[in-house]
Every structure is written in C-alpha cells, then in structure tokens.
Amino acid sequence: MPRIVIEGSKNVLRVAKEIGNIKTVFVCSSTAIDGTDDIKILNESSPFTLPRNKYFVYAHAKKEVEEYAISLAKEGQHVTIVNPTEVYGPYDYDKITCGNLLDFATTKTVLVPDGGTSIVFVEDVVEGIIAAFEKGKSGERYILGSDNMKIEELAKLTLDLLGLEKPIQKVGRGMLMNLAWVSKTFRMNMGFEPEVIPYAIKYFFVDNAKATKELAINFRGAREILEPTLKWMKEEGMLIPKNRKSRKVISLINSFA
Numbered sequence: 001m002p003r004i005v006i007e008g009s010k011n012v013l014r015v016a017k018e019i020g021n022i023k024t025v026f027v028c029s030s031t032a033i034d035g036t037d038d039i040k041i042l043n044e045s046s047p048f049t050l051p052r053n054k055y056f057v058y059a060h061a062k063k064e065v066e067e068y069a070i071s072l073a074k075e076g077q078h079v080t081i082v083n084p085t086e087v088y089g090p091y092d093y094d095k096i097t098c099g100n101l102l103d104f105a106t107t108k109t110v111l112v113p114d115g116g117t118s119i120v121f122v123e124d125v126v127e128g129i130i131a132a133f134e135k136g137k138s139g140e141r142y143i144l145g146s147d148n149m150k151i152e153e154l155a156k157l158t159l160d161l162l163g164l165e166k167p168i169q170k171v172g173r174g175m176l177m178n179l180a181w182v183s184k185t186f187r188m189n190m191g192f193e194p195e196v197i198p199y200a201i202k203y204f205f206v207d208n209a210k211a212t213k214e215l216a217i218n219f220r221g222a223r224e225i226l227e228p229t230l231k232w233m234k235e236e237g238m239l240i241p242k243n244r245k246s247r248k249v250i251s252l253i254n255s256f257a
Helices: 002-018 054-074 098-106 122-135 151-162 173-186 194-200 209-214 222-235 243-256
Strands: 024-027 079-084 086-088 110-113 116-121 141-144 148-150 168-171
Touching: 002 024, 002 054, 024 054, 024 122, 054 079, 054 194, 079 122, 086 122, 086 222, 098 110, 098 151, 098 222, 110 151, 116 122, 116 151, 116 222, 122 141, 122 209, 141 209, 148 151, 151 168, 151 222, 168 173, 173 194
Parallel strands: 024 079, 079 141, 086 116, 110 168
Antiparallel strands: 116 148
C-alpha cells in the first residue's frame, strides 16, 4: 500500500510540476482529517491524531501525500486537496462500501460497532473534484461529505429503505477487535473485513461547510445517497440472505463474552 498510495501519488505530483506546473487535484481521504473515539465534528483544520500503527496504515499514507502536496503548494505549484468521506453509489462491483449495506440487508442479526462516519454520493464527489479543480485554492483542503451517521443509524436507514425488520446488535469495540484478530489470523469469514474494524469503531464525523461555501457543492442527504445504491444492488441480485454467517459470528461473540 505505501508504495502505491505514497510513491505513486508523489510521482504524479512531481511530474505535474516538471511538465509545466499543471493544475492538480489530489484526492485524499477523510481518514487523513482524523478519527475520534467520541463524537466530535472535524473540519479541514482539525489536528490529525490517529496513531501510527499497523491499523491505520492507509490513513497515514494518505496524510503523508497530503502534507507533500501542501509543501509543493507553498513552493508555488498549484495543488488542491479534496477529502471524500465514505462514498456510496451504483456500480460498486468490488463492494468497497456497498458491502456494508449488503451485510445489513442479508444477515439475520445486524452487528454494528460503536462508531460512525460521514457518507457521500459518488456523483457529488465527482462534482466536488471538478469544482476543486476549477475553483479551489492551491494548498487548501476541502471535505467532500454529507450526513454524519452512527453505524447503527446507517443500518437502521438501510433496513427501512428495504422494508426489512430485524434485530440490530451493538458489539463492543474490544470484542470487535478480538473478532477481527480471529478472522484475520484463522482466515475465518465473519461477514466483515477485519482490516476495516479499527476504522469502524471510531467516529469520522465532519463539517462540509467549506466545500459547500467555496466550491458551491450541494450534497445529497442520506436517503438520496442510499436509495440509488440499494436500487442498483437489487438489480444486480446482491441482496441474498446469508443467515448462517450471522449465527456463526453471534456464537463467537457469546464464546468471547
């Protein structure tokens, strides 16, 4: 990851400078803004406090490139930075984020962490990148995000839009970290990607006022984000129940308790 995210991005920025200081937008991530244990609304000026450890390699990789981009801007290169939050929308065939909705929809009992995130529609991110290129100030960061939602709220809205009723069970942070370790160590499929758990148990709540004001972006709300995403998932035949997996994870939770 570091070689691709860090060196690859730096190479592109260097080339943009060498061939004529081409105006550039670096697409970073809201994880490079920060993540908190308690609910706190973050903005482009928030201090970055995520620990440098094996859990937050991606966030630190993005942060390193972001700092490099800002240093180039100070030297006169035109580089603008955008920080998209959790992006949802159709055509997510790799299940980057729609996999979350898939788990909510297809497990018998929905397991959620005590954490939260800002979500955003993919087309709004595209609009934000273009607006940052056309209107953004060099060396500035712009958060591209819409509604802040606890994971539990995201699950409830997903079920509501699908017309489903099922129990939602909150799992403690320590328990989830244990399950993630078991899943990764023994290669057990528990219905979630173990690498995302350290992020899922934190809050990535943000303020999009700067992008709304300076880039004139009107971000869609949560329902407008999830409805077309779920519609596409239905059309692709993704929403098939997988109750066995849910029971397996719940039994493991009980064994840890």
